[in-house]
Amino acid sequence: MFNARQLLKxxxxxxxxxxxxxCGGGGDTNASETVTIKQPKxxxxxxxxxxxxxxxxxxxKYGTYYEDVPPGLMYADLLRNRLKAEKIDAFAxxxxxxxxxxxxxxxxxxxxxxxxxxxxxxxxxxxxxGTNDARSAIPLSEISEDFLTMINxxxxxxxxxxxxxxxxTVRGRAYxxxxxxxxRNTAYIGGATYVPIVExxxxxxxxxLNDGYGYHYNADAQPFMMNTxxxxxxxxxx
Numbered sequence: 498m499f500n501a502r503q504l505l506k507x508x509x510x511x512x513x514x515x516x517x518x519x520c521g522g523g524g525d526t527n528a529s530e531t532v533t534i535k536q537p538k539x540x541x542x543x544x545x546x547x548x549x550x551x552x553x554x555x556x557x558k559y560g561t562y563y564e565d566v567p568p569g570l571m572y573a574d575l576l577r578n579r580l581k582a583e584k585i586d587a588f589a590x591x592x593x594x595x596x597x598x599x600x601x602x603x604x605x606x607x608x609x610x611x612x613x614x615x616x617x618x619x620x621x622x623x624x625x626x627g628t629n630d631a632r633s634a635i636p637l638s639e640i641s642e643d644f645l646t647m648i649n650x651x652x653x654x655x656x657x658x659x660x661x662x663x664x665x666t667v668r669g670r671a672y673x674x675x676x677x678x679x680x681r682n683t684a685y686i687g688g689a690t691y692v693p694i695v696e697x698x699x700x701x702x703x704x705x706l707n708d709g710y711g712y713h714y715n716a717d718a719q720p721f722m723m724n725t726x727x728x729x730x731x732x733x734x735x
Contacts, residue, residue: 532727534583535734541591543730544617544656545573546610546647547625549599550663550713557599565706565713571595572694572722579727585734594619602629603643610647614654621733622651623692623726625661628712631676632665641683648687657733658689661726664699667711673699692729697721 545551553571554564568574577593585591596613598606603626614622624647630640644660651658662680664673677693684691695714698704704718705711714722 532731534585535731536585536587537589537591537734539735540589541621541734542617542619543576543591543593543621543623544613544619545593545595545597545623545625546606546613547597547623547661547663548601548606548627548629549597550628551595551623551625551661552597552599553719555599558601558605563599565708566716566719570716570719572719572726573597575719575723576726579723597625600629601626602633602635603627603640603647604630607643607646607650610650614650614656618654619656621657621659621730623659623661623730624648624651624689625663625694627663627676627680628665631668631672632710632712637675637679641679644680644683645687648683648689652688658687659692659726659729659733660684660687660689661692661694662696664695665712666700666705690729690733692726694722694725696725 549557549563549565551571551573553566554562554568556562573593573595580586580591580593594617596609596617598609601609606626624644626647627640627644630643648658648660660680660683662677664677664680666673681691683689695718698714698718698721704714704721706713706715
């Protein structure tokens with residue numbers, strides 16, 4: 498007999514194989530629609546939790562300093578600035594925290610997530626791992642299970658989870674489509690908001706950092722990424 502975890506994993510693996518129209522998406526929002534500006538009535542803490550594609554610069558997991566994007570220009574920084582500029586904090590404070598760590602895999606992130614949730618007590622968490630896992634050919638079912646674990650941890654903390662689709666392009670379009678489907682279905686199963694964060698820049702070489710990896714986005718890409726996060730997170734404010 499399946500236990501709850503086995504059943505969830507089996508359902509997730511099956512969901513990856515179906516088309517996106519079959520799955521819908523309980524937490525999915527059409528970013529092309531006009532987004533209503535909402536000013537939270539209570540303190541809001543947005544935490545970005547990802548790898549180097551969200552950290553942008555700083556000390557990565559193995560202790561090496563890197564700078565893919567100049568300080569202050571990452572999408573998390575731009576989101577913080579826009580929230581302030583549009584006076585979203587008119588009634589209650591709105592904070593953006595970037596707790597991303599370069600070179601981190603999703604499985605490794607699970608241990609760190611428990612700590613940062615306890616420290617920052619966020620109200621909204623953007624989960625943005627996966628590029629290191631995909632690059633290392635970890636099975637999509639395993640990546641999905643790690644994502645679900647993180648989604649459940651965020652929900653258990655009382656925060657609202659958002660799952661960013663950091664689609665990897667260096668393994669080709671067929672893999673990218675399978676990966677994106679997995680992320681969308683995982684968000685649906687876990688009750689998270691699916692965020693296609695690179696939808697406006699993917700496959701465009703002008704937005705990719707020329708660093709030999711092929712999946713880090715440069716400073717020019719960050720406003721597009723921020724705008725997508727904005728469109729998906731604004732409806733979640735209370």
